[in-house]
Amino acid sequence: MKREIPLIITSIAGIVFAVSFFIPHWPFGDAENIFGDWMSVVSAFAIWLGMFNLAEVSLRKVIRKSEGWNYALIVIGSMILMLIIGFSSVYHAINTDTPHMDPGTGLKWMYDYVFAPLSATMFAMLAFFVASASYRAFRARSLEATLLLVTAFFVMVGRVPLLDPILVWAGITDFAFFSAVADWIMTYPNVAGQRAIMIGIALGIASSSLRIILGIERSHIGGDA
Amino acid sequence: FMGAFFAESLILAETGNEVGAIQIAGTAMPSQLPFFVAACDYTLLGEELFAASAYLSREPRQLGSLKGQDVGKGLFLVAMLIGLVIVLVGEMVDLPDWLYLAQYFSID
Numbered sequence: 001m002k003r004e005i006p007l008i009i010t011s012i013a014g015i016v017f018a019v020s021f022f023i024p025h026w027p028f029g030d031a032e033n034i035f036g037d038w039m040s041v042v043s044a045f046a047i048w049l050g051m052f053n054l055a056e057v058s059l060r061k062v063i064r065k066s067e068g069w070n071y072a073l074i075v076i077g078s079m080i081l082m083l084i085i086g087f088s089s090v091y092h093a094i095n096t097d098t099p100h101m102d103p104g105t106g107l108k109w110m111y112d113y114v115f116a117p118l119s120a121t122m123f124a125m126l127a128f129f130v131a132s133a134s135y136r137a138f139r140a141r142s143l144e145a146t147l148l149l150v151t152a153f154f155v156m157v158g159r160v161p162l163l164d165p166i167l168v169w170a171g172i173t174d175f176a177f178f179s180a181v182a183d184w185i186m187t188y189p190n191v192a193g194q195r196a197i198m199i200g201i202a203l204g205i206a207s208s209s210l211r212i213i214l215g216i217e218r219s220h221i222g223g224d225a
Numbered sequence: 226f227m228g229a230f231f232a233e234s235l236i237l238a239e240t241g242n243e244v245g246a247i248q249i250a251g252t253a254m255p256s257q258l259p260f261f262v263a264a265c266d267y268t269l270l271g272e273e274l275f276a277a278s279a280y281l282s283r284e285p286r287q288l289g290s291l292k293g294q295d296v297g298k299g300l301f302l303v304a305m306l307i308g309l310v311i312v313l314v315g316e317m318v319d320l321p322d323w324l325y326l327a328q329y330f331s332i333d
Contacts, residue, residue, distance in 0.1 A: 123232050129239040130260075136242075137263035194255045197271045199301060201253045204275030207294045211279075216286045219278055 006221045014213035055079060085110055151185060158182025226250040226265070227274060230257045238264035251277065 013035055020032035058072035066072075089107035093099060101108050140146040157163050158178040167173045211217040226237060226248065234250075234257040241248045242264050250261035251269030261268045269277055272294070279287035314320065322328075 122236070126232060126235055129235045129264075133235060133239060133242075133260065133263040197255050197258070200270075200272035200298065201255075201275075203294045203297050203301075204272030205253070206297075207290045208275040208278075211287060211290050216284075216290070217278060 003218070003221065007215045007218070010220070011213050011215060014209065018209075018213070051079065082110060151189075154178060155182045155185055158185075226252070226261065227269075228252065229254055230261075235260040235264060241265075 016028060016031045016035055020028035023029075024032075055076060058075045060066075061069045061072035062076065085106040089101075089105045092105065093102070101111070134152070138145075138149045138152050140149055158176075158181055163178050164173075164176040167177060168175070208217065212220060226234065227250070230237075230252050231254070234252070234254075238248060238250065238261055248265040249267045249269070250265040251274035252258060252261060253271050253274060255271070258268065258270055262270075276291050276294070279291050311320070
């Protein structure tokens with residue numbers, strides 16, 4: 001039963017969601033809403049599981065004074081702080097019948113002035129990572145790599161207001177040539193390639209979903225059980 | 226890296242590249258594929274991610290589903306080519322109305 005119950009749950013949930021897409025009426029529409037609510041609850045528990053796992057890994061690092069244990073201590077401290085502020089905001093919201101993320105609540109303040117700026121800082125590094133990845137990737141080692149290099153050159157130059165004004169000012173062209181080439185590349189070959197990939201992805205999702213619903217693929221319950 | 230990734234894909238892949246790790250990535254997010262291709266040693270593009278388990282296990286039933294996937298792709302290709310020819314020819318000559326297949330799939 002340890003293998004069969006998860007497979008049965010997966011099959012029933014998969015079939016209900018698939019059928020409710022075509023028959024949104026009772027009982028499949030209602031079943032889809034109920035299953036969707038259950039999925040939200042299970043996802044919330046999964047977040048708790050991830051949090052406990054992270055806390056355990058960080059705590060082990062701190063206790064053993066492994067490399068980078070001070071960062072693990074910051075992780076634990078910030079986790080506890082956010083939990084305390086979050087729960088107190090929710091408690092206050094329940095008592096005053098107001099949303100817990102209203103302006104003025106501790107949770108909203110932490111989100112606006114701590115979490116959001118830190119996230120923005122983290123993702124600001126992407127610009128430099130893109131530069132270093134591009135420097136490594138755009139080499140003329142083969143025909144495909146050369147094609148990538150030439151395409152990337154036209155798109156990068158076309159997206160930056162650098163060469164086009166110079167060419168127009170010098171009288172070489174009377175329109176934004178590189179921008180036009182970049183737009184054409186992004187509109188036609190790029191979209192065609194993306195659509196081809198999306199068709200393959202859609203078929204792959206349908207095929208792997210069918211394998212999971214029918215119980216042919218069992219990797220989600222722990223290997224070839 | 227296997228699964229759905231958003232903006233964090235390049236951060237993760239570049240960090241692994243900096244420490245010299247061999248990285249294999251697979252995602253169905255078309256917007257992140259270029260970053261993984263640039264930063265990882267091997268990349269599974271879109272449908273290859275879903276075919277990987279069948280390819281590695283070599284189980285006949287899973288391989289059969291891959292075959293079905295390929296047949297489906299072939300059918301889509303043929304349908305697109307037929308539609309392309311009909312639209313191109315239709316721009317040049319007057320074709321009978323029943324040839325415009327899109328009208329049968331609309332809900333008007």
